[in-house]
Amino acid sequence: MRLITTIIILLASKPVLFSQKMININDTIQAFLTEFAEKNNIPGIALIIVQETNASYYFYGYHDVKRKELINENTIFELGSNSKAFTAFGVMLLEQNNLIALNDPIDKYIPGLSFKFKNEHYSPAIINFLHHTSGIGNSTIGYIPHTNTVGALKETVDKISSVELVYKPNTKYEYATANYDILGLLIEKMAGGAYEKFMRDSVFLPLNLLNTRITDFGKENLLNKSKGYKVSFYKARTYYPPPFKGNAPAGYVEAAVKDVALWIKHNLFMSSYLHFRYKSALNTIQKPDTAFSNYGMGWFKNENQNRLNHSGTNPNYSSYIILDHDRKLGIAVLANIKHDALSGNFPNDVYRLLIQEQITKKKYYDTNQKLDRIFSTIVIVEICLILFLGIVLVLFLFGKIKLSNFSLLTKSYIFYGLVLSITGVGFFAFKIPSLLDYHYPFYFIQVWAPQSFILTILLVPFISLFAIFTLVIIRKHINKKHYV
Numbered sequence: 001m002r003l004i005t006t007i008i009i010l011l012a013s014k015p016v017l018f019s020q021k022m023i024n025i026n027d028t029i030q031a032f033l034t035e036f037a038e039k040n041n042i043p044g045i046a047l048i049i050v051q052e053t054n055a056s057y058y059f060y061g062y063h064d065v066k067r068k069e070l071i072n073e074n075t076i077f078e079l080g081s082n083s084k085a086f087t088a089f090g091v092m093l094l095e096q097n098n099l100i101a102l103n104d105p106i107d108k109y110i111p112g113l114s115f116k117f118k119n120e121h122y123s124p125a126i127i128n129f130l131h132h133t134s135g136i137g138n139s140t141i142g143y144i145p146h147t148n149t150v151g152a153l154k155e156t157v158d159k160i161s162s163v164e165l166v167y168k169p170n171t172k173y174e175y176a177t178a179n180y181d182i183l184g185l186l187i188e189k190m191a192g193g194a195y196e197k198f199m200r201d202s203v204f205l206p207l208n209l210l211n212t213r214i215t216d217f218g219k220e221n222l223l224n225k226s227k228g229y230k231v232s233f234y235k236a237r238t239y240y241p242p243p244f245k246g247n248a249p250a251g252y253v254e255a256a257v258k259d260v261a262l263w264i265k266h267n268l269f270m271s272s273y274l275h276f277r278y279k280s281a282l283n284t285i286q287k288p289d290t291a292f293s294n295y296g297m298g299w300f301k302n303e304n305q306n307r308l309n310h311s312g313t314n315p316n317y318s319s320y321i322i323l324d325h326d327r328k329l330g331i332a333v334l335a336n337i338k339h340d341a342l343s344g345n346f347p348n349d350v351y352r353l354l355i356q357e358q359i360t361k362k363k364y365y366d367t368n369q370k371l372d373r374i375f376s377t378i379v380i381v382e383i384c385l386i387l388f389l390g391i392v393l394v395l396f397l398f399g400k401i402k403l404s405n406f407s408l409l410t411k412s413y414i415f416y417g418l419v420l421s422i423t424g425v426g427f428f429a430f431k432i433p434s435l436l437d438y439h440y441p442f443y444f445i446q447v448w449a450p451q452s453f454i455l456t457i458l459l460v461p462f463i464s465l466f467a468i469f470t471l472v473i474i475r476k477h478i479n480k481k482h483y484v
Contacts, residue, residue, distance in 0.1 A: 033058050036346055040364055043229045043236045043336055044071045046257045047350065050330035053269055055261040063226035063336060073258040076225040077334040078215060079319045080312025083253035084180045085298030088130055090187050090203050099190045102127040106182065110189055117165040124169035129179040131296045135165035136176040142440035144178065148217045148243035153185045153195060156246025173293035177250040184249025195249060207266055211256035217243035224256065226336040228316025231372045232451035236337050241315040241447050251314060257334060264330035267323050311343040315447050318342035322351050329354065340366045372450035379452055382459045386466060393470045
């Protein structure tokens with residue numbers, strides 16, 4: 001609270017030049033970042049501020065908590081959905097080289113690719129995939145296969161194309177990460193090689209992004225790459241999700257902190273050494289022509305403002321980028337954990353601080369941390385129940401507890417009710433996605449939810465079976481004693 005008060009006082013003080021203000025509040029920005037990270041269980045986080053072609057870096061925490069290795073400008077983070085702007089840039093290079101036309105249907109370049117809606121087949125235009133107006137539903141993210149094979153992109157696209165569209169193409173906006181995986185396959189078809197190779201040779205290296213690449217699944221301990229974390233049992237723990245190579249164009253570009261700063265500079269200032277085709281492509285993705293929403297070319301555009309932004313979330317990483325063209329100001333936040341506040345609230349508060357807008361006093365909220373507290377507590381109760389049943393059974397079998405003590409337990413419905421209640425809790429937890437109308441398969445929830453949630457469900461059948469086993473043994477002994 002003291003820090004927020006200090007910020008409000010700074011914002012209310014006599015106005016100064018923006019660049020001078022940046023210098024004067026450096027300590028405040030660092031304190032703001034540190035307070036946020038400490039209160040929200042963030043293992044490691046980097047804040048990048050680009051203004052007037054200069055980049056400033058602010059860090060907190062570790063890219064490897066166990067080894068106490070600090071975050072720095074060379075630390076590499078997965079960018080999540082901020083990968084989409086890179087893929088859009090790659091598509092625009094194809095267009096600049098006259099290899100594609102954005103208004104052409106996708107099956108012109110990927111023969112046989114079509115989508116079904118109300119018993120009719122459609123082939124959306126390339127521009128529809130860039131703007132999320134293809135008709136593909138958001139829930140298709142749950143159908144992206146776990147794979148690290150060479151044909152992962154085609155396998156992903158085949159899976160997505162088998163799911164019916166949620167509306168007719170080019171009639172409505174719905175964000176669906178799979179749109180950009182299809183664009184990645186388009187790049188492979190037109191470039192005549194792997195998506196990863198095209199992005200390296202035609203995008204990253206020409207832009208001098210020397211520490212930017214597509215995630216190499218299966219190689220988690222690469223030099224300078226931050227470990228990813230997921231909240232589990234009240235704290236952030238190292239987490240390695242399954243490979244999603246077929247989702248690389250939409251969510252698995254990874255970059256060093258200093259490369260993200262350079263990417264921001266390219267987008268804000270169109271570096272003079274870039275080839276005109278690259279400048280044209282960059283200029284195009286900065287000005288999305290959005291018919292049904294404020295989204296296009298890998299960016300959200302603020303209404304009535306010349307400002308772009310995008311969040312990026314993987315199961316164990318977060319990112320957020322803001323590009324303010326009027327102020328020539330860019331901001332990026334990169335972290336090695338998924339947290340709701342990193343998808344907008346915290347980065348936008350940093351932005352408000354820099355442009356001297358008031359920041360509202362508030363507590364940042366994260367769904368996973370809240371769920372983890374709930375399910376971790378349930379797991380503790382489950383384990384205590386298992387221990388209780390085990391102790392009771394052992395004491396009973398060794399004659400340390402009299403049979404009469406079990407008369408209420410075995411002749412009433414309390415014990416049955418307990419078993420059924422536990423089973424019911426597990427079934428409800430398992431069905432949460434469907435009950436909330438999310439339509440995601442359970443294996444998808446398993447990747448994104450806290451580990452405590454998964455253990456809660458796994459313990460339920462074990463407790464139920466153990467409780468029934470305990471009851472059967474006790475009843476058997478009681479009946480045997482009764483007939484003797």
